[in-house]
Amino acid sequence: MNLPPNPFGNDSGNDIDIADLRKLTDLIKSKYNYDFKDYAMSSFKRRIKRLLDIYKFKNVDKLISVLETNPDFFEEFISEITVNVTEMFRDPLFWKILKEQILPNILLQHETINIWHAGCSSGEEVFSMAIVLQEMGILGKAKLVASDLDTAIIKKAQGGTYSMKSMDLNRKNYQRYGGVHSLDNYFKEMGGEAIMDKSLMQNVSFRRHDLVQGAVFSKFDLILCRNVMIYFNQTLQNTVLGRLHESLFKYGYLAIGSKESLIWCEIANKFIVVNNEEKIYKKVKE
Numbered sequence: 001m002n003l004p005p006n007p008f009g010n011d012s013g014n015d016i017d018i019a020d021l022r023k024l025t026d027l028i029k030s031k032y033n034y035d036f037k038d039y040a041m042s043s044f045k046r047r048i049k050r051l052l053d054i055y056k057f058k059n060v061d062k063l064i065s066v067l068e069t070n071p072d073f074f075e076e077f078i079s080e081i082t083v084n085v086t087e088m089f090r091d092p093l094f095w096k097i098l099k100e101q102i103l104p105n106i107l108l109q110h111e112t113i114n115i116w117h118a119g120c121s122s123g124e125e126v127f128s129m130a131i132v133l134q135e136m137g138i139l140g141k142a143k144l145v146a147s148d149l150d151t152a153i154i155k156k157a158q159g160g161t162y163s164m165k166s167m168d169l170n171r172k173n174y175q176r177y178g179g180v181h182s183l184d185n186y187f188k189e190m191g192g193e194a195i196m197d198k199s200l201m202q203n204v205s206f207r208r209h210d211l212v213q214g215a216v217f218s219k220f221d222l223i224l225c226r227n228v229m230i231y232f233n234q235t236l237q238n239t240v241l242g243r244l245h246e247s248l249f250k251y252g253y254l255a256i257g258s259k260e261s262l263i264w265c266e267i268a269n270k271f272i273v274v275n276n277e278e279k280i281y282k283k284v285k286e
């Protein structure tokens, strides 16, 4: 990220109140058509505070005036506000269950597998899926859509280049998942970076898609929306889950993050739990 010089003052010690956040979310909605109003307040506030510190903006009003006058800053704003933390084979047991249970079950019903990674971040989750499918010999039967709100992070995902440092954890996760080879079979090291094998992405289409405001655009056998709704309030979780439900074929699967839950959501009675630890659900009612 390019830090700008600091023409804005540097006392960001002021606390942020709800009225500030409301002014900010209203401006972002009216000028840029992104809707953060129903993001979970505490983490949204933390991210704004962090952004004020990084850019040394004096207060939220300063941030608002920069967003009002400098549209080029908005992409950086989005990258700072969204939490992009991810890793390959995150929660290794989840991937083992996908391989041994979920994907074979889908193939019993359908010739092809349609998968949506909603909130794919920098793409590690998508590469993990492609590797699982490859090792099962069914990559050619799969169509994957990978989407995110943040355009810059989608570009990173498409690039498929990661730091070698991050590959240490990725390798460990891959081993724990029960990978057939070594993770090193799927990338080449160049200048301290891991360049992923592009052929893994042969059936992946990347797109910008906003889970909050975007329309339902297709039907899937499996949707991964992991560690995304954790940043939404309950109202927004209900709305988004409704759209994910609509985007699944009947008997399709939904996977959310292992620390998230469907239990409190309005739509819960339209799913059954397939695996409670790894939060995998199956749509059983339209």
Ligand SMILES: C[S@@+](CC[C@H](N)C(=O)[O-])C[C@H]1O[C@@H](n2cnc3c(N)ncnc32)[C@H](O)[C@@H]1O
Binding pocket: 082, 083, 084, 085, 086, 087, 090, 118, 119, 120, 121, 122, 125, 147, 148, 149, 150, 153, 209, 210, 211, 212, 213, 225, 226, 227, 228, 257
């Ligand atoms: C913590 S990452 C999760 C990445 C991956 N699914 C995982 O579990 O490792 C959350 C991602 O959700 C994306 N996101 C946040 N709000 C979104 C929205 N309204 N629509 C689509 N993606 C969103 C963020 O940009 C970020 O890349």
